[in-house]
Amino acid sequence: MRNVTLILDDGSRFHGKSFGYEKPVAGEVVFNTAMTGYPESLTDPSYAGQLMTLTYPLVGNYGVPPFTFEANGLPTFMESEKIHAEAIIVSDYSEKYSHWNAVESLGDWLKREQIPGITGIDTRELTKVLREHGVMMGKIVFDDEPNNIPEATYAGVNYVDKVSCKEVIRYNEGEGKKKVVLVDCGVKSNIIRCLLKRDVEIIRVPWNYDFNSLQFDGLFISNGPGDPDTCDAAVQNIRKAMQNEKLPIFGICMGNQLLSKAGGAKIYKLKYGHRSHNQPVRMVGTDKCFITSQNHGYAVDNNTLGADWEPLFINMNDGSNEGIRHKKNPWFSAQFHPEASSGPTDTEFLFDEFVKLL
Numbered sequence: 082m083r084n085v086t087l088i089l090d091d092g093s094r095f096h097g098k099s100f101g102y103e104k105p106v107a108g109e110v111v112f113n114t115a116m117t118g119y120p121e122s123l124t125d126p127s128y129a130g131q132l133m134t135l136t137y138p139l140v141g142n143y144g145v146p147p148f149t150f151e152a153n154g155l156p157t158f159m160e161s162e163k164i165h166a167e168a169i170i171v172s173d174y175s176e177k178y179s180h181w182n183a184v185e186s187l188g189d190w191l192k193r194e195q196i197p198g199i200t201g202i203d204t205r206e207l208t209k210v211l212r213e214h215g216v217m218m219g220k221i222v223f224d225d226e227p228n229n230i231p232e233a234t235y236a237g238v239n240y241v242d243k244v245s246c247k248e249v250i251r252y253n254e255g256e257g258k259k260k261v262v263l264v265d266c267g268v269k270s271n272i273i274r275c276l277l278k279r280d281v282e283i284i285r286v287p288w289n290y291d292f293n294s295l296q297f298d299g300l301f302i303s304n305g306p307g308d309p310d311t312c313d314a315a316v317q318n319i320r321k322a323m324q325n326e327k328l329p330i331f332g333i334c335m336g337n338q339l340l341s342k343a344g345g346a347k348i349y350k351l352k353y354g355h356r357s358h359n360q361p362v363r364m365v366g367t368d369k370c371f372i373t374s375q376n377h378g379y380a381v382d383n384n385t386l387g388a389d390w391e392p393l394f395i396n397m398n399d400g401s402n403e404g405i406r407h408k409k410n411p412w413f414s415a416q417f418h419p420e421a422s423s424g425p426t427d428t429e430f431l432f433d434e435f436v437k438l439l
């Protein structure tokens with residue numbers, strides 16, 4: 082194993098060993114405190130541009146499931162067709178694995194997909210630095226190639242354009258009871274699975290596609306990587322769709338941010354984001370609290386919601402916005418991931434609510 086150093090923008094250095102593909106890499110360093118789910122998180126397109134630190138210390142011991150596909154083209158076990166995170170940073174990598182569904186080690190998968198992985202990092206100390214300072218850009222450099230320094234930027238890059246589908250894709254064509262246009266900002270497979278399970282036909286369109294001339298019963302806006310302020314074309318199309326006040330609209334994560342922007346609200350960057358399986362959110366106006374799976378670095382500013390809108394969920398750790406709803410029209414969204422995968426499934430009922438509205 083070659084020696085590597087993770088260098089953060091504030092100059093802090095963490096020394097470790099490479100267990101994945103051997104190439105230097107740069108990106109936004111973020112941390113995820115979930116105890117399981119590395120196959121799902123690595124293939125979540127919302128991690129594009131980011132170096133993913135896992136705080137749970139032992140990683141790799143349940144291996145990696147097979148990359149098989151369903152008849153409809155969706156991967157059976159993963160959240161997209163490939164790894165989207167730029168690298169993974171762990172404390173104690175286990176090359177040995179044991180799981181009924183595992184076919185290879187995490188290290189072998191990373192090598193095959195040309196994604197670096199580093200181990201031996203004090204990920205809890207690293208997380209403390211990121212919590213104090215806020216998320217930062219970082220580089221993974223090979224100690225025996227000190228002049229091979231990678232460069233990257235995160236702010237202002239339109240990552241959604243890199244991961245969105247390039248053409249319209251249809252699921253359940255002519256079979257579903259209702260038709261949903263899904264704006265693909267980097268959609269996770271389990272969102273599509275959750276909709277298909279509820280007997281809808283899906284027209285999945287690229288993030289900037291003007292879908293307004295299509296025939297459909299509801300609009301869904303997906304999760305996606307990067308800064309929502311780079312996705313103006315999507316916001317314009319959503320605004321056009323909102324001219325039909327009866328059209329049901331549901332958004333998840335980036336979808337919450339884009340729907341909020343279409344409604345006139347503003348987005349800001351959180352100091353270190355929410356990435357875990359145990360984020361508590363309260364449904365506004367009730368005593369109900371749900372434990373949710375999350376992966377976001379930006380948030381909707383509650384104070385900028387227009388008079389016709391109200392917060393639907395609030396994060397119980399930091400009071401930030403976790404969803405919105407329109408006071409009259411059937412429009413709502415969640416900042417967390419009701420489709421989970423991986424993570425708690427407590428809020429999957431939101432898909433039922435959406436499908437009931439169609």
Ligand SMILES: NC(=O)CC[C@H](N)C(=O)O
Pocket residue numbers: 127303304305306307308309333334335336376377378379380
């Ligand atoms: N998972 C997502 O959709 C994330 C949305 C956005 N990229 C954020 O970081 O906040």
